[in-house]
Amino acid sequence: MVSYFAHITILLVFYFQPCFQHSSCWGHERLALLQFKESFVIDKHASSDHPFAYPKVNLWESQGMDCCSWEGIWCEQDTGHVVSLDLNSSYLLGSINFNSSFFHLFHLRHLNLAVNDFNYSKIPSVFANLTALTYLNLSNSFFSGQIPPKLSKFASLSTLDLSPSYDPFS
Numbered sequence: 001m002v003s004y005f006a007h008i009t010i011l012l013v014f015y016f017q018p019c020f021q022h023s024s025c026w027g028h029e030r031l032a033l034l035q036f037k038e039s040f041v042i043d044k045h046a047s048s049d050h051p052f053a054y055p056k057v058n059l060w061e062s063q064g065m066d067c068c069s070w071e072g073i074w075c076e077q078d079t080g081h082v083v084s085l086d087l088n089s090s091y092l093l094g095s096i097n098f099n100s101s102f103f104h105l106f107h108l109r110h111l112n113l114a115v116n117d118f119n120y121s122k123i124p125s126v127f128a129n130l131t132a133l134t135y136l137n138l139s140n141s142f143f144s145g146q147i148p149p150k151l152s153k154f155a156s157l158s159t160l161d162l163s164p165s166y167d168p169f170s
Contacts, residue, residue, distance in 0.1 A: 046117035053089035081107035095121035
């Protein structure tokens with residue numbers, strides 16, 4: 001009887017082991033997210049039309065060192081890599097820096113930057129560096145100019161939302 005329970009215990013430990021391999025995000029991904037945050041002004045008017053808007057990024061550092069526990073961020077459980085970033089209606093005001101280490105979040109699959117104010121800046125073509133991306137929402141975020149051709153070559157991108165504040169003629 002003892003060996004039966006010991007066997008079950010060992011199986012359960014091995015079964016759940018991947019869940020505990022990575023308890024926090026990768027340092028370079030944490031720094032990339034903080035750099036991205038610092039590149040914007042937090043302005044409540046940037047998302048004022050949305051009733052559930054609040055500055056998610058302002059909470060990050062108070063939520064500890066593990067960026068996987070930060071508001072709007074989801075990580076892959078077994079690797080700790082950031083795979084989803086939802087900053088919808090987060091009062092972000094400014095332009096996205098083309099040289100940002102944010103574009104080194106290579107495991108990112110879901111990105112929602114909707115209902116922010118990117119100052120009618122151009123959509124960075126370096127979004128194409130995020131090759132795992134399947135979902136990109138930039139709606140109601142005040143971009144202008146042409147859609148970068150590289151975005152049309154995304155093999156994995158299944159959803160691209162640029163409605164309705166995108167101005168292709170400016």
